[in-house]
Amino acid sequence: MSSLHESGSKASLQDGSKHDQSHEQLAPDDGSWQKKVHVFAQWLLKWINAHDATSWTAGNASGYKTGHEAGKQLGHLEGRKQGHDEGRQQGHDEGREVGLREGFDSGHEAGFEEGKLVLDLNPGARSTDIAPGVDINLFESFDFPISPELEQRIRDDIRAKLPDYQQPTEPQWQMILSRHPSTYIVAGAGSGKSTTMVLRLLVLRHYLNVPEDLITVVTFTRDSRFDFISKVIKVFKLWEIPMDEKRGKTFVRTFHSRILDFFAWSPSLQGSKAFEFLSKDATAEDEEPENVLDVRLNVRQLDLMNRCYQNLFESSEKFRNLIIELVKYSTYIGEPLNPEDPEHAKRIAVIKKCSRRDRETCEAAEALWHKAGHWPMPGVTTDLVPIKLKGETFYANGYAEDLQALVVLGVDRSEPDTVTVENGKTKLSLAMNMRRLFFRLFYSQRVLYFTNYEEAMCSLETLRGQVSEVPKFGYQVDGDIRPAPIMPAFHSAASFLENLGLDVAEAIKGMSFTKRDMDRKFFEALGLFWPAFEDFLADQSPKIFTFNKMFAMYSEHAEENLSKLPESVLKSQMVTLVDEFQDCGANTISWLRGVLTELRLRRVEYRSSQGSIYPSLMAVGDDWQSIYGWRGSSPKFFQQFESYFPSPSSLRILMQQNFRSQQMVIDAAESIVKHTRSIGDKHGLAGHPDMIGLNIPVQLWRRDDQRLVDLVNEHYEAGEEVMVLSRSRSTLDEVSKKLSRTLQRARWEKNADHIRLMTYHGSKGLEADAVFLVGDCEQLSSSDWRNQAYALAGLVMNGEARAYDVAQGEEVMRLAYVAITRAKVNCYWFLDPPKPASKGFPRASAKIDKDQAFFIDYRR
Known part of the structure; x- marks a missing residue:
């Protein structure tokens, strides 16, 4: 039996590999089938009485004993084997865990120590974006080559050649000796910025040996241009540098005279004329107006506009119908x-x-x-x-x-x-x-209301359907103070949009008006007229362009045109200095950015005797004196100078000493303008020796022309220069009649320039011992279309809904600041009582703090 179990077990193990799973189930390898056969045999023998009972019992007992021993032995062997196998597996698993733990700790410690000695070849996450960034700076990273030794030489020479009262202050020295590619100077009223700019020019020309044909100084008006040239001549003479007016005009320019150079090189554009420079007489030489921000159309300019107007009225039914609608509207009361x-x-x-x-x-x-x-x-x-x-x-x-x-x-x-x-x-x-x-x-x-002699008859004919010629009529655009003839109205609106850097037709597409708003018809007509007018001018011989068109053709967006310019044209602006920067409009800013970008793309460089010089910009201005927003300029470009003219190195300088006015004039003016958004940390201080210590308040009076005449006479008798200022030309006409005897006497005594009457805007940059202000500085209107234009041009500063209106409210404060700071010693302000229906618009007089010592109020 024992051998049977063993042999059966062995047979099962030996043959296991030869049988499939079903065979293994019929003949299990645990010996149970042998037991079943033995029981069956025992039952069969007993059933057929084939064995002796006694013998069977004895054999049964003997077999049981033998089988029990054999089974016990076999079970011991199998149990031992099974226990060994399970113990081995459990020990292996537990040992593996212990080994992993110990191995990790040991390996981590060894690796950590090794890691201290080995650098990671690819630290951090490897980037998949490997494109280099774009350098948006308009300037190279460089310093003007002014060594300490050269600086000392410059300082010594200026101390030796200029009188004590003209010696620069520390902020002025910073401007004169700036080494930065980009410098902007916040120069308050009377700060001596023009003289300082001349000394900066001296450093460039004489000490750094930069040729004049690589320098451009930009002034805003014709008079300021020639005034600056005269100062250059005087200073350069002290250094024995040859200079005269003709030579000075080659590098001291206005923006508008400079842009003409960009057209002179091209065979197709040579001889092109500027619309704004056209003289009223076609046979006379064209000339630059005193201030292109305040241009009035002359007979020749109006004739060109009217000829285009006539052509379009006859050729375009849509335009003709729009004009007839405007004529009908304009005649209503x-x-x-x-x-x-x-x-x-x-x-x-x-x-x-x-x-x-x-x-x-x-x-x-x-x-x-x-x-x-x-x-x-x-x-x-x-x-x-x-x-x-x-x-x-x-x-x-x-x-x-x-x-x-x-x-x-x-x-x-x-x-x-x-x-x-x-x-x-x-x-x-x-x-x-x-x-x-x-x-x-x-x-x-129905009421027809006529206010123009020349236009009334034409308007009547148009209303009657008897149009014998193109209608001449006046139209008052929303926000304007009074109606203007249709051609000047078109020119004014289009110029404003273009000064903001906008294309006229595209800007008009971006506007919206209420259904009944007649301005919708006006701007639709303008959108048809202006492109036709530009084409009409370009068809003239020689070609004519508006200045805004010229600037747009070479703006930062006209990269292809800029790339075609000869380097000789661009190099004139290697070193650019701009005065009155706060009066720049978006069109000139875009042109200046375009020029500087092109210069940098070409890697233009000048190797002076002191070292390499690359294109640079120095801007001088005062956001408190920005007063041409109604023409499309904005102080934003100066207030945010570094964002519009990004540079590797930019220097801001504050020039706060006032060498014109006594302190109370300064304080009174600043008390009005401080309520506006402006460059911070500014406060003017009287710096002229004759003004330090003077404390004469600004006098406030009710409008009284006889008192004004008496005071003007008093100051004229004392040998002082006098200015009478007003915002309104009609007010100046009234005052002029009252002062007629005094003015006549001044002419007779050859002192006509000792009494000047002018508008607040016209007085900018001038000064007098005694200044008389007649009338308030008040915002007169609101303008929906100009607010929309400001938004389209990106001139919204703080998310305000009506950005232009807000800007104009601040501008009247700046206008008062400009007017008051014309005074050296005495300032008188004659004010009318506030109008009952002023619509709540801001006015400068509302900011007067009568409790301050720098005002004295005689209006009671």
């Missing part, structure tokens, strides 16, 4: 007003008084039209037509039966604002404004 609006309450309260003088007012206007030869008009009755407005009697000058409209005559702009009614008590212009207001408030029928 105005949009109806709401009598319930509280804004009109104070004016309505005087309607009875206005009614009493209305016949006289109507007849006075009619007399002017008759004298000018424009009254009566065909098809219009000449008898005064009485009507009732809120129960009071007013008059129209006539009635056009075919148009079923009253005709009311206004005052033509050519008439002086001196005609009066009520025995001289009331200006005719004021009386006319009041009666027009009442018509708009209380009369709902």
Whole structure:
């Protein structure tokens, strides 16, 4: 039995590899099948009585014992083997864990020590973006080669050659000796910036040996250009450097004279003329206007515009229909007003008084039209037509039966604002404004209102469908103070958009107007006219371009045009110095950025005797004196100079000493302008020896022309220079008449320049011992389309919804600052009482702090 189990077990093990899984299940290798066979055999023998009972019992007992021993032995062997196998596996697993732990600790320690001695060849995550960055700087990384030894030599020479009162201050020295490729100087009123700029020019030309044909100094006005040249001549003479006006004009330029050089090199553009430079006489030499920011169209310029206007009116039905709609609108007395609006309450309260003088007012206007030869008009009755407005009697000058409209005559702009009614008590212009207001408030029928002698007849013909020639009419764009003839109105709006760096047609596409807003028609017509006008000018012989078109052709966006420029044209701006930088518009900024970019792309370099010099920019300005926003300039470009002119190294300098005014004049002016957004850390300090210690407050007076005349005479008698300033030319005309005897005396005594009358804008850059301000600096209107243009041009500074209106509110404060700081010693400010219907617009006088010692108020 024992051998059977063993042999069976062995057979099973030996044959296991020869049988599939089903065979292994029929003949299990654990010996159980042998036991079953033995039991079956025992049962069979017993059933057939084939064995002896006693023998069977004895054999059974003997076999049981033998089998038990054999099974025990076999079970021991199998159990030992199974226990060994399981113990071995468990020991292997536990030993492996211990080994891993010990091996990791040992390996980590060894690797850590080795890692201290070995550098990672690829530290950190390996980047998949391997493209190098783009250098956006407009300048090379360089320093002007002014060594310490050269600096000392410059300082010694200036100390020796200039008188004590002209010795530079420390901030001025920083400007003169700047080594940075980009420098901007915040130079307050009277800071001596022009003289300092001349000394910087001296360093470039004399000590660094930079040729004049590599230098461009940019000034803003024609007068300031020649004033700067005269200063250069005087200073250079002290260093025995040859210089005269002709030579100075080659490198002291205005932006507008400089851009002409960009057209002179091209065979197809040679001889091109600037529209703004065209003289009124075609046979005369073209000349640069004093200030292109304040250009008035002359006869020749208007003739070109009118010829294009005529062509387009005849050739374009769409344009013609738009113009006819504008003509109809322009002849109406105005949009109806709401009598319930509280804004009109104070004016309505005087309607009875206005009614009493209305016949006289109507007849006075009619007399002017008759004298000018424009009254009566065909098809219009000449008898005064009485009507009732809120129960009071007013008059129209006539009635056009075919148009079923009253005709009311206004005052033509050519008439002086001196005609009066009520025995001289009331200006005719004021009386006319009041009666027009009442018509708009209380009369709902059709009224034709004419305010221009030349345009009235043409407008009547257009209304009657009898267009014999292109309509000439006036239109008042939203935000303008008064109507302007249609061509100047087109020119003004287009120039504003282009000064902001916008294309006229594209900008108009980006605007939106309410359905009933007539400006929608105006700008649609302008969008058709302006591209046609540019084409018309380009077809002339020689070609004519507006300055804005010229700047746009070489702006930072015109890379291809810039790339074609000869290096000789570009190299003139290797070293560029710009004065009055705060008056730059987006168009000139874009052009300047384009030029500097192209210079850098070409790697232009000048090797001076002291070392290499690359293109650079020095900008001088004062954001407190930015006063041409209404023409499209913005102080933003100066306030954010480093973002518009990125540089590896940029230097900001504050020049705060004022060598013109006494301290109270400075403080009074700053108290007005400090409420605006501006460059921080500024405060002017009196620096002239004669002004230090003077403390004379700015005097505030109610408008009193006789007192003004007396004070002007007093200062003139004392031998002082006097300036009388106002925002309004009509106000200056009034004051001029009052000062006629004094002005005549000054001319007779050959001191005509001792008394000057000019606008606040015109006074910029000038000075006088005593300055008289007549009238407030007040924002006069709001402009929806200009607000939209500001947004399109990216001139919104703090996310404000009406950015242009906000900018204009700040500009009136800056205008007052400019006016006050013209004074050396005495400043008088004559103010009218605030108007009752001022619409809440900002005005400079509202910022006067009467509690401050630098103001003294005599208005009580």
